[in-house]
Amino acid sequence: MTNSINKPPIWFWIVSVIALIWNGLGVHGYLSQAYETSAYTDAYTTEQLEVMSSLPSWYTALFAIAVFTGAIxxxxxxxxxxxxxxxxxxxxxxxxxxxxxxxxxxxxxxxDFSANEIMAYMIIVFALFLVWFSNHSAKKGWIK
Known part of the structure; x- marks a missing residue:
């Protein structure tokens, strides 16, 4: 039975703030890519930028959905x-x-996208952790 006055422990707040920062960085990455800022273009070689620009539009849409729903x-x-x-x-x-x-x-x-490949695995793991964390928080009555 959950109590409406369940107070989350301090680590709930720490994890939630770190998660918001992580997803905020994802939003920044998406906006940098969408507007092709110098921060984005300077991070890749010409060949990498060509490959990234040739990815399908649904791929970019998934990027936006992932980071904005994650941040919210x-x-x-x-x-x-x-x-x-x-x-x-x-x-x-x-x-x-x-x-x-x-x-x-x-x-x-x-x-070569080896650095991006490592980040891709990290993104999946962290997103899965946040699903578990939100489910755990709901079960504990920390979110309602």
């Missing part, structure tokens, strides 16, 4: 709203489809 989900965690669970599940699904496509399906034209 983390904000809802901080506001202790149960809707965070649904948004973090959606973020996980979008990120996982996007990363699986990048890792195993996309034609990278022989261009």
């Amino acid at each position: 989900g983390c904000l809802l965690l901080l506001l202790r709203k149960k809707a965070a669970k649904l948004l973090l599940i959606l973020s996980f699904i979008a990120a996982t489809i996007q990363m699986i496509y990048f890792l195993f399906v996309a034609d990278l034209k022989g261009v």
